[in-house]
Amino acid sequence: MEYVETMKTLDNLYSEAAEWLKQIRKSGLIAVVYHRDSDGVCSAVMAAKILKHLGCGSVKIVPCDVSTPAVTPALMRSLSELQPDYLVFVDMAVDQDPNPLVLLKQKYGTKIIVIDHHPMSMDLNMLDIKHINTRSADPRGYFPAAYMMYKIAGKLSGELARDHSWVALVGTIGDHGIDNCPDLVKDFSSAYGRIATTQKDFSQTKYGKASEYIMSAKASDDDGIETARIVLDRAINADAFLSAKTLKEWHANMQAVINHMVDNFEKDAELNPNANIAVYTIKTDRRIESVVASILSDKFPRMTIVVCRESQERIGCSLRNQKSADVSSLARASIAGLKDARGGGHPQAAAASVKKSDWAAFKNALINNSTKYPAPARK
Ligand SMILES: [Mn+2]
Numbered sequence: 334m335e336y337v338e339t340m341k342t343l344d345n346l347y348s349e350a351a352e353w354l355k356q357i358r359k360s361g362l363i364a365v366v367y368h369r370d371s372d373g374v375c376s377a378v379m380a381a382k383i384l385k386h387l388g389c390g391s392v393k394i395v396p397c398d399v400s401t402p403a404v405t406p407a408l409m410r411s412l413s414e415l416q417p418d419y420l421v422f423v424d425m426a427v428d429q430d431p432n433p434l435v436l437l438k439q440k441y442g443t444k445i446i447v448i449d450h451h452p453m454s455m456d457l458n459m460l461d462i463k464h465i466n467t468r469s470a471d472p473r474g475y476f477p478a479a480y481m482m483y484k485i486a487g488k489l490s491g492e493l494a495r496d497h498s499w500v501a502l503v504g505t506i507g508d509h510g511i512d513n514c515p516d517l518v519k520d521f522s523s524a525y526g527r528i529a530t531t532q533k534d535f536s537q538t539k540y541g542k543a544s545e546y547i548m549s550a551k552a553s554d555d556d557g558i559e560t561a562r563i564v565l566d567r568a569i570n571a572d573a574f575l576s577a578k579t580l581k582e583w584h585a586n587m588q589a590v591i592n593h594m595v596d597n598f599e600k601d602a603e604l605n606p607n608a609n610i611a612v613y614t615i616k617t618d619r620r621i622e623s624v625v626a627s628i629l630s631d632k633f634p635r636m637t638i639v640v641c642r643e644s645q646e647r648i649g650c651s652l653r654n655q656k657s658a659d660v661s662s663l664a665r666a667s668i669a670g671l672k673d674a675r676g677g678g679h680p681q682a683a684a685a686s687v688k689k690s691d692w693a694a695f696k697n698a699l700i701n702n703s704t705k706y707p708a709p710a711r712k
Contacts, residue, residue, distance in 0.1 A: 343470045347481065350465045351488035353446050354421075357389055361418035365394045367562075368402045368424035369551055370623070371507025371544040372477045374562045375500050376423035376448070379482030381566055382500075386486075386493050393417065396558050397425055400649075400686065401675055404433040416441045424478035426451035429677070431460055438462070448485070450478050451679065452661065473709065475679070479504025480514045495524045499540065499571055507544035509627075509681075511535050525570075539571045545624075546580045549587035552620040557583065587624075590617060594625045609657065610637040610703040612696055617642065623684070626651035630682075637663065637703050648692050652683045654708065662706040667698035680709050 341349075357363065363384060367377035377394050384392050393415060398405045402425045404412075412420070420434075420443050427434060427447055437443045438461070446463040457464035467476045483501035487494035494501075498521040505511055511518065511532035518530055529535045536544075547565070550557035561580060568574035575581070594615050602613035611633075615625060626640040630653035637658050641650040652660035661683040664676035668685060671694065676685035687695045 341470050343467055343474070343476070343484075346465050346467065346470050347484040348488050349463070350446065350448060350481075350485045353463045353465075354383060354387060354485070355489070357384070357387065357419055359388050359390065361389070362391045362393065362415065363389055363419040363421060364412060364415050364417035365392060365421045365423065366408070366412075366425060367394070367396055367422075368478070369396050369399070369558045370424070371547040372479050372504040372510075373397075373402075373424040374547050374558060374565060375479035375504025375507070376482050377562055378500050378566050379479060379486060379497060379504075380421055380423055380448075382493065382497050383482070383486050383489065386489060394562065396562070399555055400647075402426065403430055403675075409433050409436075412437060413440070417443055419443065420445045422447045422449065423482065424451075425449060426454070426677070428457050428464065428466075429454045431455065431457055431462070434462055435460055448478060448481055450476050450481060475510055475513050477505045477508035477510040477514070479508070480510060480517055483517055483520075495520055498524055500565065502535070503540050503543045503547075503565075503571070506532065506535050506541050507547065539575060542584075543571050543574050545588075546575065546577075546584050548624050549584040550580055552587055552624065553583040587619065587621065590619055591621055591624055591628065594621065595628050598625075598629055605700050605703070608637075608700050608703040609635070610639065610700055612639045612641065612699065614641045614643075618644070620644075620649075622649060623651040623682075626653045627682070629653070630655055639699060643689065646689050647686055648689055648695075650685045650687075652678070652685065653681065655681050657708055658703065659706040659708050663699065663702055666702045666706065667695055669698070671695060 365377050365380045367373040398408050404427055448465045450467045453466050453468050467474055479501045483494055502521050505514055547561045550561035564577045602611045604611045622640040622642045626638050629638045634655035635657045637654040639650050639652050641648050652664055654660045659680040661678045661680050664683045664685040668674035668676040671691045674687040678684050
């Protein structure tokens with residue numbers, strides 16, 4: 334039998350998402366759930382702008398759980414309380430466990446759309462959940478969710494997309510995706526001036542700083558991410574966002590802690606030169622492992638960087654490798670056999686969480702596995 338592949342283009346996907354959102358009943362209750370990072374926050378703000386443009390009045394925005402961007406029992410409880418007519422997931426790989434979504438659909442008749450760019454576990458369209466993931470059109474492409482929201486906005490109104498292109502830009506910088514999104518850069522530049530073109534240069538601008546503000550808000554307080562999201566939603570531009578007092582203070586305090594951790598890396602990290610992996614345990618109550626890992630990875634792009642932090646009974650790790658290893662596969666392989674362990678993400682940036690009692694086993698697995706998963710070929 335001949336196998337005919339019918340692949341959608343990215344543009345089709347964005348149109349489909351826009352069409353789905355247009356079908357929303359204006360009086361319906363809509364819940365938007367977002368990933369707790371800069372890309373997730375910016376995607377949620379873009380979603381709110383789009384829904385407002387479409388005339389939807391009741392929109393409730395909810396961050397994902399502190400521990401993981403999956404639909405956990407706690408998140409399920411708050412969604413069950415809300416009983417939304419529509420559910421919009423942005424920047425969350427909820428296809429890893431679709432069961433809670435199916436339950437919500439059955440119990441409350443909730444209509445669900447998932448807008449995401451993480452590697453796919455399954456196609457939710459089979460379950461009558463609208464699944465918009467750039468990987469289904471371009472498996473190796475890397476397009477942050479905030480960029481996807483910008484493209485979707487563009488399908489509804491060019492003006493809507495351009496006006497909020499700076500928000501999409503902040504999220505895209507946060508996910509290190511600028512170099513794959515020249516159309517966003519072009520549109521942004523025509524609206525706000527040509528200030529940079531590359532990821533590297535943009536990360537040094539006030540838009541890169543805005544992304545840092547979001548991450549330091551997340552790390553400073555469990556409700557910090559919502560504070561950042563609300564301020565961003567109300568801000569008319571990046572300067573307005575950066576002038577928020579609480580966010581400014583969080584950022585300054587966090588910067589001092591982060592610099593300290595980065596400075597002590599070479600002294601305190603466990604370096605395994607044969608395996609090309611460094612395991613760095615930081616002691617702080619701030620959730621800064623991902624930020625520290627990203628900074629170190631910019632300094633050592635060919636090394637696998639694992640930054641770990643203890644909180645309560647668990648150890649959380651951020652893994653990075655920009656050039657030579659697939660840390661998402663590494664994380665997934667290294668939790669094999671461990672109970673109540675989580676791991677996954679992107680090839681260049683992933684996360685894992687294990688029980689404290691499994692830490693030694695997990696660390697050994699990381700080191701043993703560290704050369705087994707070369708980086709996927711990139712376009
Ligand atoms: Mn993302």
